[in-house]
Amino acid sequence: MREQLEEHPLVASYRPGDHHEGGDGVTVAELVSR
Numbered sequence: 001m002r003e004q005l006e007e008h009p010l011v012a013s014y015r016p017g018d019h020h021e022g023g024d025g026v027t028v029a030e031l032v033s034r
Helices: 002-007
Strands: 011-016 027-031
Touching: 002 011, 002 027
Parallel strands: none
Antiparallel strands: 011 027
């Protein structure tokens, strides 16, 4: 999944979830503003 996010033009950034968000089992993505 993270490899796909890295290539996607609408994804500004992404990171693993924090401990309270589910840890490494979660990916949080920030989308670009249009």
